[in-house]
Amino acid sequence: MLLSPALFISAVLFTLGVAGVLFRRNAIVIFMCVELMLNAVNLTFVALAQSLGMGGQVFVFFVMAVAAAEAAVGLAIILAVYRHKQSVSLQTMNLLKDG
Amino acid sequence: MTLTFFRIFGVIAMGSALLCITRKNPVASALWLVVTLFALAALFVLLDAQFIAALQILVYAGAIMVLFLFVIMLLNLGRPGPTDIRGPVGLLTAAVLAGALLLQLRVLGQATLPSSIQLPPGTISALQQQQGIVGSVANPLFDTYLVPFEIASVLLLAAIVGAVVLAKRKL
Known part of the structure; x- marks a missing residue:
């Protein structure tokens, strides 16, 4: 059965996505890491759909719709921030920080 | 045979994901992410989800990644500059937290599905x-x-x- 290797690959991909979010400062790269995490979850859904029914594959469809919406809005926010700060580094997004 | 192909594409997916999060240049990161998405589409085919694999290539590798590359090039972020990777403290924190998460996910992955809710093999096919x-x-x-x-x-x-x-x- 492919379930166990699929869950392993999914866990590694999700962890790589989390690590990328934690150690990068570029907002666009962090967005790509979020997409990586969503894809890792999709792999789990598809792997479990094999033994638990088609609901998993249908849910992947919804995850893709939400990911597309999130990418469009997120990149628009990055564009708006870039216009103010001339940078997409998270270090410059400190408007709410004290001092 | 299927397991061999599954492992090959899994290694491609994990390796290109690692390259994606470590490349300094955002354009290189995006292109390695496209490789990961294609490898994942291959894994979907091996898991009896051919339609989802086609959607993965059309929607993710096609539409979403083009949007990412479009914004990167619109903002002219591909030029060489200072690295955006955090310092040693940040790297260590990220490694520890990610390691703890991987451990937890591996423990979760060991759980077995109760046979009462499992479909017999070959049902999806x-x-x-x-x-x-x-x-x-x-x-x-x-x-x-x-x-x-x-x-x-x-x-x-x-x-x-x-x-x-x-x-x-x-x-």
């Missing part, structure tokens, strides 16, 4: 033979999951309007 590869996804989508499907269309409309409002200089 039989369903696809009977209803077609697209039909086997479409039937539950427009039947059991009709309300979530309509809500997803509203979500996409809101995202379109939101993206235009956010990205426009002056309304």
